[in-house]
Amino acid sequence: MRIGIVCYPTFGGSGVVATELGKALAKEGHQVHFITYEQPTRLDFFSENLYFHKVDFVNYPLFEYPPYELALASRMVNVVKNEKLDLLHVHYAIPHASAAYMARQILLTEGIYVPFITTLHGTDITLVGKDESFEPVVTFSINQSDAVTTVSESLKKDTYEHFKITNDIEVIPNFIDLQRFRRQKKEHFRKAICPHGEKLLVHTSNFRPVKRIEDVVKIFAEVRQHIPSKLLLVGDGPELNHIKSLCQTYCMMEDVRFLGKLEAIEEVLSIADLYLMPSESESFGLGALEAMACEVPLISSNAGGLPELNIQGKTGFMSNVGDVKDMVKNALYVLKDENLETFRQNALARAREFELSKIMPMYETIYDRVLQKAAVAV
Numbered sequence: 001m002r003i004g005i006v007c008y009p010t011f012g013g014s015g016v017v018a019t020e021l022g023k024a025l026a027k028e029g030h031q032v033h034f035i036t037y038e039q040p041t042r043l044d045f046f047s048e049n050l051y052f053h054k055v056d057f058v059n060y061p062l063f064e065y066p067p068y069e070l071a072l073a074s075r076m077v078n079v080v081k082n083e084k085l086d087l088l089h090v091h092y093a094i095p096h097a098s099a100a101y102m103a104r105q106i107l108l109t110e111g112i113y114v115p116f117i118t119t120l121h122g123t124d125i126t127l128v129g130k131d132e133s134f135e136p137v138v139t140f141s142i143n144q145s146d147a148v149t150t151v152s153e154s155l156k157k158d159t160y161e162h163f164k165i166t167n168d169i170e171v172i173p174n175f176i177d178l179q180r181f182r183r184q185k186k187e188h189f190r191k192a193i194c195p196h197g198e199k200l201l202v203h204t205s206n207f208r209p210v211k212r213i214e215d216v217v218k219i220f221a222e223v224r225q226h227i228p229s230k231l232l233l234v235g236d237g238p239e240l241n242h243i244k245s246l247c248q249t250y251c252m253m254e255d256v257r258f259l260g261k262l263e264a265i266e267e268v269l270s271i272a273d274l275y276l277m278p279s280e281s282e283s284f285g286l287g288a289l290e291a292m293a294c295e296v297p298l299i300s301s302n303a304g305g306l307p308e309l310n311i312q313g314k315t316g317f318m319s320n321v322g323d324v325k326d327m328v329k330n331a332l333y334v335l336k337d338e339n340l341e342t343f344r345q346n347a348l349a350r351a352r353e354f355e356l357s358k359i360m361p362m363y364e365t366i367y368d369r370v371l372q373k374a375a376v377a378v
Contacts, residue, residue, distance in 0.1 A: 001367060002031045004079055006072070006100065007091040009040040012206060013286040014121035017151070017174055018091040019043050024177075024360050026050045033083055035075055037068070044263070053079050069095040069102075076103035080114050086371055087146075088116040089363075093125065094134060097141035115146035115374045117366060119172075122151070122283030122304075123210075125159050139163045146370045149363075151284040152305030170366065173308070174284045175359035176351055181293035183270050183348075190271035193257065199229040199335050202272040202296070204265060204287045205279075207237025212301075215278040215324055217243060219299070221250045222328040227335055231256045234268060269294035274334060280321050282306050293351035297343035299331045309354075315347045 003025060007018035019042035022032040026049035033051045034040060043052065057071035076088060076099065088103070090096035100116040107114055118141065125138075142148055142165055149172045150156045156169045194200055201220055205211040213233070220231045233243065233256065240258070247256045262268060269275070275291035277300040282288075284305040288298050292309075298316030300306050310316050317330035334343050 001025075001087070001371070002033070002083060002085045003367070004033045004035055004076065004083075004085045004088040005091070006035045006076070006088060006096045007040065009036045009038045009043075013174070013284070014092045014119075015040055016042055016286060017121070018089075018119075020175070020177060020356070021089075021360065021363065023050065024356055025364075028360070028364075031083075033079055033085065035072070035079055041263070051083070069099050072096070073099040073102040073106070076100060077106050080107060080112065081110075085114060087367060087374075088114060089119065089367075090116055091119045092121050093118060093138050093141060097145060098137050101141055101144045113374055115370045117147045117149065117370060118142060118145040120148065120150045120155060120159060120169075120283075122155060122281070125150075125155060125162065125283075135163065139165065143167050146374065147366050149366065152308050154305040154308065155283040158304075172359060172362045172366075173354055174286045174289060175356045176289050176293045176354050177356045178293055178352065181266050181269070181290050181351075183295045184267060186267055186270045189267065193232070193271070194230050196228065199223075199227050199273045200232065200271060201229060201274045201276055201331075202232045202234065202268060202291070203276045204234040204268075204290075205237070207235050207239040207243065209239060210280045211239070212278045212280050212321070213239050213243050214246060215322065215327070216276045217246050217250065217256075218324045219276055219278065219327050219331060220256070221252060222324070223331050223335070224252065224255060226332055229255070229335075232259055232268060232272070233257070234259045234262055234265060236261050265290065266294060269296055272296045273340060274299060274331060275316075276327075276331075277301070277306070278319075278321070278324075278327060279303055279306075285309050289351060289354055292347040295344040295348045297334050297340070297347045299327050299334065309350070311346070311350060314343075315350045316343060 005022045008015045019040040026032045031049050035053045037055045055072050055075045090100045097118045148167050148169045151174050203216045275296045275298050277288050282304040298310045300310050301321045302318040319326040
């Protein structure tokens with residue numbers, strides 16, 4: 001198949017999933033064309049089956065904001081025609097699904113029908129999509145998609161609850177590449193951070209309020225009162241400076257390291273003992289899955305799709321959003337030397353259920369079905 005993938009090229013979960021899926025499809029022999037405004041972060045290699053098409057747009061003085069959606073739709077039309085694409089797979093509803101619909105309608109005027117699949121990832125539904133200024137377009141674009149998928153049952157439920165969706169929605173969970181995400185021997189790295197054998201806690205995110213990073217800091221502040229420990233915070237975003245100030249308030253900057261955005265996140269996860277994800281909302285929890293694949297148990301909230309990933313009392317523990325006291329209690333239990341190894345092995349076993357080789361065929365099945373339906377329609 002010749003597949004066009006449209007995504008955000010950033011560190012966010014939707015862009016990561018889209019890029020890793022495209023790379024895996026290329027390895028299987030499909031021709032994959034990424035269409036976005038810059039090279040995706042995870043697109044770290046190229047092969048004969050991988051292509052990148054940049055969306056260029058000019059901000060004319062007439063426009064207060066650059067008309068990215070129009071430029072994207074035009075680029076889709078161009079790539080579909082020149083590369084003879086069979087279908088488009090757009091990740092994140094806004095503005096990718098509406099741009100795909102526009103591209104499909106333009107191509108129809110030239111006798112070309114290109115189906116598009118929309119994958120919903122989370123905040124495009126739970127946050128941005130609910131805005132009344134976007135809701136009609138989001139609803140229309142989802143209903144006009146040739147197929148729709150979400151990354152969790154929770155997100156599927158939210159989509160049906162908040163939008164008037166008439167289309168069928170299929171759940172295809174996020175996946176993990178176990179060849180990349182696995183526990184590596186990085187003892188020299190761990191020794192540098194935990195020179196006296198301290199326990200190591202980790203959080204990774206885009207530092208937005210929804211991630212409740214204040215709770216991460218509060219959990220760690222309590223844990224370190226009982227167990228010598230260190231905290232690694234990986235990522236960047238609007239909450240970063242506030243979190244640094246909070247760590248200074250707790251007088252624990254010597255035990256916290258801010259690592260910024262990292263490509264090789266698996267190297268950090270390989271030395272961790274516990275992963276913290278107290279989010280207010282998570283459609284799935286891709287960062288948590290990456291940690292589990294590196295044998296790191298979880299302390300998380302029970303928000304969104306996290307109960308579909310984190311098994312209570314086995315791969316870690318879940319608490320109600322904001323219940324720092326319970327999260328501290330559970331963290332201390334997991335970190336006990338007599339418990340930690342069991343939780344590690346359980347986390348890895350659970351991650352194996354989401355291995356890339358098990359999930360990718362689900363997308364290929366949808367592609368085949370959509371193409372067969374399109375062939376009949378034409």
